[in-house]
Amino acid sequence: MNRATRIAVIVAMAIAVLAPIxxxxxxxxxxxxxxxxxxxxxxxxxxxxxxxxxxxDALYNSAIIALGMTAIxxxxxxxxxxxxxxxxxxxxxxxEPVILVPMFVSSVxxxxxxxxxxGPAGFVTLWFKGVFGFVxxxxxxxxxxxxxxxxxxxxxxxxxxxxxxxxxxxDVEEAARMTGAGPLRTAMTVSLPMVMPNILxxxxxVFFLGFELFGLPLVLGDPEGILVLATYLYKLTNxxxxxxxxxxxxxxxxxxCIALPLVALQRFLLRAAxxxxxxxxxxxxxxxxxxGVWRWxxxxxxxxxxxxxxxxxxxxxxxxAFVSSxxxxxxxxxxxTLAHFRELMEFPNLTRGIVNTLLIASVGxxxxxxxxxxxxxxxxxxxxGWTRLMDYLVLLPRAMPGLVAGLAIFWVFLFTPFLSPLxxxxxxxxxAYTLVWLAYGMRLVSGALLQIGPxxxxxxxxxxxxPGRVSRDLTIPLVKVGLFSSWLLIFVTFMxxxxxxxxLLAPGTEVIGSLLxxxxxxxxxxxxxxxxxxxIAMIGGGLLLMSLFGKRSHG
Amino acid sequence: xxxxxxxxxxxxxxxxxxxxxxTATFAQGxxxxxxxxxxxxxTTLLRSIAGLEEPKKGVISIGDQPVFDAAxxxxxxxxxxxxxxxxxxxxxxxxxxxxxxxxxxLRLRNVPKAELQQRVAxxxxxxxxxxxxxxxxxxxxxxxxxxVALARALVYNPPVILLDEPLSNLDAKLREEARIWIRTLxxxxxxxxxxxxxxxxEAMAIADRIVLLDGGRIVQAGTPEQLYTEPVSLFASExxxxxxxxxxxxxxKRGGYxxxxxxxxxxxxxxxAGKGVSEEATGVxxxxxxxxxxxxxxxxxxxxxxxxxxxGSHWEHVFRCGDQTLRAxxxxxxxxxxxxxxxxxxxxxx
Numbered sequence: 022m023n024r025a026t027r028i029a030v031i032v033a034m035a036i037a038v039l040a041p042i043x044x045x046x047x048x049x050x051x052x053x054x055x056x057x058x059x060x061x062x063x064x065x066x067x068x069x070x071x072x073x074x075x076x077x078d079a080l081y082n083s084a085i086i087a088l089g090m091t092a093i094x095x096x097x098x099x100x101x102x103x104x105x106x107x108x109x110x111x112x113x114x115x116x117e118p119v120i121l122v123p124m125f126v127s128s129v130x131x132x133x134x135x136x137x138x139x140g141p142a143g144f145v146t147l148w149f150k151g152v153f154g155f156v157x158x159x160x161x162x163x164x165x166x167x168x169x170x171x172x173x174x175x176x177x178x179x180x181x182x183x184x185x186x187x188x189x190x191x192d193v194e195e196a197a198r199m200t201g202a203g204p205l206r207t208a209m210t211v212s213l214p215m216v217m218p219n220i221l222x223x224x225x226x227v228f229f230l231g232f233e234l235f236g237l238p239l240v241l242g243d244p245e246g247i248l249v250l251a252t253y254l255y256k257l258t259n260x261x262x263x264x265x266x267x268x269x270x271x272x273x274x275x276x277x278c279i280a281l282p283l284v285a286l287q288r289f290l291l292r293a294a295x296x297x298x299x300x301x302x303x304x305x306x307x308x309x310x311x312x313g314v315w316r317w318x319x320x321x322x323x324x325x326x327x328x329x330x331x332x333x334x335x336x337x338x339x340x341x342a343f344v345s346s347x348x349x350x351x352x353x354x355x356x357x358t359l360a361h362f363r364e365l366m367e368f369p370n371l372t373r374g375i376v377n378t379l380l381i382a383s384v385g386x387x388x389x390x391x392x393x394x395x396x397x398x399x400x401x402x403x404x405x406g407w408t409r410l411m412d413y414l415v416l417l418p419r420a421m422p423g424l425v426a427g428l429a430i431f432w433v434f435l436f437t438p439f440l441s442p443l444x445x446x447x448x449x450x451x452x453a454y455t456l457v458w459l460a461y462g463m464r465l466v467s468g469a470l471l472q473i474g475p476x477x478x479x480x481x482x483x484x485x486x487x488p489g490r491v492s493r494d495l496t497i498p499l500v501k502v503g504l505f506s507s508w509l510l511i512f513v514t515f516m517x518x519x520x521x522x523x524x525l526l527a528p529g530t531e532v533i534g535s536l537l538x539x540x541x542x543x544x545x546x547x548x549x550x551x552x553x554x555x556x557i558a559m560i561g562g563g564l565l566l567m568s569l570f571g572k573r574s575h576g
Numbered sequence: 577x578x579x580x581x582x583x584x585x586x587x588x589x590x591x592x593x594x595x596x597x598x599t600a601t602f603a604q605g606x607x608x609x610x611x612x613x614x615x616x617x618x619t620t621l622l623r624s625i626a627g628l629e630e631p632k633k634g635v636i637s638i639g640d641q642p643v644f645d646a647a648x649x650x651x652x653x654x655x656x657x658x659x660x661x662x663x664x665x666x667x668x669x670x671x672x673x674x675x676x677x678x679x680x681x682l683r684l685r686n687v688p689k690a691e692l693q694q695r696v697a698x699x700x701x702x703x704x705x706x707x708x709x710x711x712x713x714x715x716x717x718x719x720x721x722x723x724v725a726l727a728r729a730l731v732y733n734p735p736v737i738l739l740d741e742p743l744s745n746l747d748a749k750l751r752e753e754a755r756i757w758i759r760t761l762x763x764x765x766x767x768x769x770x771x772x773x774x775x776x777x778e779a780m781a782i783a784d785r786i787v788l789l790d791g792g793r794i795v796q797a798g799t800p801e802q803l804y805t806e807p808v809s810l811f812a813s814e815x816x817x818x819x820x821x822x823x824x825x826x827x828x829k830r831g832g833y834x835x836x837x838x839x840x841x842x843x844x845x846x847x848x849a850g851k852g853v854s855e856e857a858t859g860v861x862x863x864x865x866x867x868x869x870x871x872x873x874x875x876x877x878x879x880x881x882x883x884x885x886x887x888g889s890h891w892e893h894v895f896r897c898g899d900q901t902l903r904a905x906x907x908x909x910x911x912x913x914x915x916x917x918x919x920x921x922x923x924x925x926x
Contacts, residue, residue, distance in 0.1 A: 476667035479628050482654035483661040484681035484728065494680070498671045 023488055030399035031407050031414075037456065038414045041429030042277070042421070044436060049270035056435060066267035076272070079253035086167055086238070086249060087231025093171025095224045097326065098178025103208065104319050105179075106186040109309040111320055118568070122331050124176045125560055127517035128236035129537050130553045134334025135160060135169060136240060137341040137550065144337050144347070161244040170237055172330045174230060178223040185219035186212065204310040222290040229283040232276070233422040235520045240541060250276055251424050255523070266432075273425045280420035288416060335557060342550040361551035371548070374531035375555060378516060381450060381532060382563070386511040389455040390504055393462040397470055398492055402478065419460040423520035426457045431524045445527045453521045462511055469503025470496070506570060513563040517556070533559075579604045579768040580625065580736050585634035587620060594620045595631065596792040602736070607762055607769045609783035611776060611815070617792040618772045622738050625770065626661050627654035638735055655684075660729030660737040664744060666721045668713035674700070674724050675709035681732045699731045702761065719750050726758070730765070737762070739771035743778060755781045776816050780804065788812055808848070810926040813860045820866060820902050822859035826851050826925070834925040839898025841877040845923030858926050865922040866904035868893070869915050876917050877902075881909055 048055045052063045070076050104110050105117055123131065138145045139160045150156050158165060189212060197207040235251035242252060254272045258264055312319065341347065344356040365371050400408040418426060430453040434444035443449055455462075477499065481491040497504075519534025526535040533556045540549050580602040587595040595617045602608050610618040623629040625636060627643065630651060636644040638659070643652040668677050675696055682692045700706045703723040713721055722742065729737055742758065743751045759782045762769045773779050779786050780800035788795045788803060796808045807813035822843070824836035834847040836859050843859060851857045869876060879895035879902055893909060895902045895916065902916060 474665065474667065476663045476665055477669060479626075479654070480661070480663060480667040480669070480728075481680075482628070483626060483659060484732070485655045485658065485684040486680070487653075487655055490684065495669060499669070 026489075027399040027403065028407055030395055031411050034396055034399075034411065035414055037452075038417050038459070041426065041433050041456070042417060044432050045270050045273045045277075045425075045429050048266055048432065049274045051267050051270075054264075054266040055432070066271045070268055070271045070275070075248060076253060076275075079248040079250050080275075082163070082238075082242075082247060083232050083234070083249040085163070086170055086234060087228045089167035090171035090174055090231050091224055091228045093168065094174040094178050094227045095220065097172070098175045098223065099182050099220050101175060101323065101326075102179050102182035102186055103212075104312075104323065106183050107208070107212065107310050108312045108316075108319070110312070110316055110323075116323055116327070119327060119331060120179055121176050122335075123173045124180075125513055125517060125564060126335070126557060127519045127534055127537075128173065128234075129240060129519050129534070129541070130236075130338065130517070130556055131173060131330075131334050132169075132237045132240035133537075133541070133549055133553055134338040137347075137546075138333045138337030142347070144340060145333060161241060161247075163242075163245075163247055166238060166241050166247065169241065169330075170231065170234060172326060173237070174227045175326065175330070177227055177230070178220070181219045181223040181226075182216055185216040189215055204312075208310070218290065218293050222287060225283060225287050225290055229280065229287065232279055232283070235422060235424050236538075239538065250279075251422055251520075254424060254428075269428065273421075273428065276422065276425055277420050280422075281416075284416050284420045338550055339554050339557070341546070342554040361547045362555075365548060365551050365555070368548075370528065370531050371536060371552065373529075374533050374536045374552075377447060377450075377531055378533045378556075378559070381447060381454060382512045382515040382559075385447070385451045385454065386515050387508055388451065389458070389462055389515075390466065390508045390511055392455055393459070393466045393507070394497075394500075394504060397463060397466045398496070401470060401492075401496070402475060415460045415463055418456045421457070423457050423518060424523055427453050427521040428524045430456065444525075445529050447530060449525050450522055450530050450532060453525060454515055454518060457518070457521050458511065458514060461514070462507070465507040465510060466500075466504065469500045469507060472503060473499045506567070509563065509567045509570060513560055513567070516560050516563055578602065579606075579639065580770070581635070581637040582621075582625070583635040583637075585621070585624060585631050585636065587617075587624060587629060587631040594792055595624070598634070598789075598792075598794060600787055600794065600797065602768055602770060604768055605763075605766050607759065607771070607782060607784045609779035609786045610770065610772045610789060611774070611779045611786050612789035613774060613815075616789040618774075618789050619740060621789070622661075622740055622770060622772045625736075626659055626738055627652060627657050658732070658734055660732070660734035662722075662725045662729050662737070662739040662742050664741040666713075666725040666745070668721055668724055668728075670713055672712075673709065674705065674711050674713065674716070677713065677724060678709075678728045678731050681728065685732060695731060699727045702730070703727045718745055718747075719754065722746065722754070726761075730767075734767075736768045736770065739769065741772055741774070743773070743775075751778070758782060788815060790815075807924070810849075810858055810860065813924060813926070818863050819860045820863065820904075822861075822900060822902075824857060824859060826853050826855050826857045829853060833920060836925060838877050838900060843875055843877070843918055843923060844920040845918075845925040846921060848924045849926040851925065859918075859923055860926060861918050861923045863892070863903050864905050865919060866902060867917040867919075868904060868906050868909065869917045871915055873915075873917070875920055875923070876915050878913050879916050880913055881911055884909065 044055070049066055050062050050064065051060045052065055053060045101120065105113055105120070137143050139158065140146065141160065143160070146156050146160075193215065194207050194211055197211045198204075202210065233251065234249055235255070238247060238249045238252050239255065242248065248256065250272065254269060254276070257269055257272060342361055343358065344353065345358045345360060346356055396411070400411050421429065430449060431444070434440045434449050473496065478491050478495055481495045482488070486494060517534065518532070519538055522530065522532045522535030523538050526539060533552060537549060537552055537556070540552070578601045582598055582600045585595050585598040586593070598617075598621055610621055612618040620629055624631050624644070631644065631646060633646045634644070635642055635646070638657065642648075642650060643657050644650060669680075672680065678699060679692055679696045682695060687695065696709070697706060700709055703726055705720060705723050705727065708716065708720065713724065716724070722745070726739075726742070739758075743754050746754055755778060771782065780803075783800060785798065786800055786803050787797045790811055796803055796812045798806075803812065804816050807816055813819060822836060822838050824838065826834050827837055827842065828835040829847060829852075832847055833844045834851065834857065835842055835844050836857055837843060838859075845859050845861075849857070872878075877897050879897040882894045882896045882901075884894070885892045890905045891908055893904050893906060895904065895914065897916075904916060
């Protein structure tokens with residue numbers, strides 16, 4: 022790519038990122054919807070929101086939940102990572118792939134799973150009551166929400182800590198052993214401090230995800246009226262009867278204002294962490310540390326966690342999709358049925374949703390990877406103010422939860438004359454998805470690009486190829502495999518995405534995720550569980566493809 | 577005729593100056609080695625010639641055409657300079673066969689198919705790989721990959737070929753053979769070549785002329801003989817060969833010679849740095865110039881034999897003389913004190 026093309030690509034990206042955010046900020050200072058002819062600048066929307074007790078309730082809840090889930094996810098995730106990578110824990114090989122499952126299942130689907138399993142009339146609840154005569158938990162409490170949020174975010178901590186532990190050379194540990202430290206002491210004084218920056222990064226990430234939480238509180242917080250920022254925004258639409266754009270804009274601005282510093286902090290920590298790990302020793306075959314009889318309690322802990330966060334919700338959900346009704350004293354075999362799936366097929370919007378989801382994940386995902394590749398190539402091996410600008414621009418959409426980004430894109434398509442005919446097509450959905458996952462996708466592709474040494478491209482320039490030809494003949498063919506595995510990850514990611522499409526939901530733009538959110542509101546549990554099961558099966562297919570392709574996922 | 581001219585080249589990374597004013601001329605058909613330690617700026621200089629680094633000041637011309645001129649704002653991109661570069665890591669494209677790796681430069685120049693076939697085959701034959709065109713780089717040995725890299729850089733007849741540490745990834749035995757065939761090949765094709773190395777033996781074996789760099793400046797440039805026998809500085813003498821060093825003060829000066837002493841014995845040596853009387857100075861003499869002799873005399877010192885090492889073709893002896901150590905080559909010697917002769921014309925005082 023020559024300089025002019027690079028700058029053009031970066032400018033196009035700047036417009037795509039800044040337009041939605043700019044529109045939201047602009048809207049937040051108006052007294053009515055931006056497209057109405059008579060609107061005036063005012064701070065009234067801010068005054069209204071800052072006067073609303075519910076807003077502060079939601080803010081408080083978000084903070085408590087984010088803190089609580091961080092306090093749960095970090096120790097569990099770090100311990101899990103240590104046990105899996107460094108010890109002779111029995112059954113490590115088969116546990117490991119399962120650990121990441123909660124990351125790949127959409128959190129509304131997991132939440133439905135918890136409702137049908139652990140809710141007041143859930144499978145596990147009723148079974149427990151039958152055996153012990155009482156139930157010690159109440160699913161819809163704030164504590165339960167924190168525990169569930171914490172345990173379902175363990176994989177994030179696990180992922181970052183375990184990869185750091187793996188890349189840590191065993192020679193630094195062996196050096197500690199040689200100077201006389203026992204295995205436990207080595208772990209506490211050498212291994213753990215060396216991966217501390219990565220754990221810290223994971224902690225900030227989980228805290229940030231806690232603020233963005235939407236699916237879990239939407240489903241689990243609703244019965245008791247527990248609102249968090251994202252669900253407050255979602256409910257705001259109905260609160261005043263008419264859609265009050267300016268109020269929604271103010272909440273979005275608030276969310277971005279909280280998220281942006283956290284995103285910046287993550288970026289800073291990630292750099293610090295990488296610098297730390299690059300001082301590592303030589304990575305060679307590591308000898309697992311023997312933890313003796315502690316193997317069994319450790320194994321029991323992991324099994325318990327897996328049961329709670331993966332097996333119970335998902336098996337409950339799938340089971341519920343195949344039974345006609347459920348309650349106390351119902352015999353499972355009498356109620357088994359395929360009726361819900363047949364019913365699913367009778368709704369044209371639901372079948373369209375399934376087809377659309379497949380399309381957005383496969384074709385849309387490929388196009389998105391194409392966009393991410395273009396953007397990466399624009400900044401590839403180029404140090405300048407433009408690439409630094411791009412680095413920061415990438416962070417902005419990251420600070421917008423899917424719900425918020427979907428809303429902002431919806432407004433952009435409403436506002437821009439030549440875009441408005443496209444608003445009710447999958448193109449709007451694709452733009453929103455691509456934007457929401459921009460930072461993630463960029464990192465996947467740049468990871469692939471960084472695999473090739475600079476001299477392979479320099480050699481191309483030397484023998485006479487222009488920068489464009491180097492990209493076409495050398496760079497792209499060399500990263501083909503990396504791009505394919507990026508596409509698989511984006512495929513699964515788009516498949517489980519639910520919040521981005523919520524505001525864009527219209528005839529023609531249905532995707533499974535947004536359909537689930539709106540169906541849950543109508544109380545159609547049969548359809549919700551059937552559709553969730555279809556979604557899980559599709560994601561499972563994607564994961565299967567990924568493991569066949571033999572590429573480890575890094576979410 | 578000068579093929580490549582570099583004039584007052586400066587280059588910085590941020591605030592660190594890497595090249596501090598390099599001026600050099602490379603003649604047609606000449607093989608020049610850029611020699612220096614890591615961090616001396618030799619690779620940066622090579623990459624600047626290739627157009628992979630952008631200096632902040634100076635001029636680079638190939639033939640009569642300037643390709644870089646900071647004052648005029650001229651910086652011809654790498655692909656338009658038409659040079660050949662052999663990378664240290666070879667940088668063979670793993671997704672192309674050997675034939676395609678070599679042919680790529682010709683395809684970019686729209687060479688007709690038949691001619692392309694013939695030229696690639698010819699250059700592969702030239703490096704002794706005519707039969708391996710269908711292989712992929714990973715199916716070849718290190719030595720073969722290096723030949724492919726050379727073939728790729730030669731196939732479009734570049735005016736100048738650049739080589740970045742071309743032999744450093746080969747094992748010792750292979751390296752000695754490669755030195756000879758690379759020099760033979762380049763000479764046969766009458767090419768102008770610039771190559772970077774940190775190994776002075778390699779530089780002397782391949783190059784017609786050596787440019788010794790240190791800290792971003794040229795220390796000395798000349799034929800291998802000049803650099804070895806007439807180093808201009810202590811650094812140059814240390815870099816080019818294996819020396820004895822004698823730390824002392826200048827005692828006296830006479831007719832281009834300076835007198836130093838080694839544990840009380842006077843030694844005359846060539847005055848190479850113009851140090852004044854009673855200034856600190858270092859006497860330098862190559863190991864092979866120190867002779868073990870029978871008795872006392874001019875420029876001779878007595879020394880205790882400390883240990884001897886057998887090196888196959890000869891012995892290396894380590895002597896102690898006062899608080900300093902002297903090493904010399906020679907036949908096996910009995911233990912005890914021996915007289916060593918340090919010829920004045922071979923002893924350099926810096």
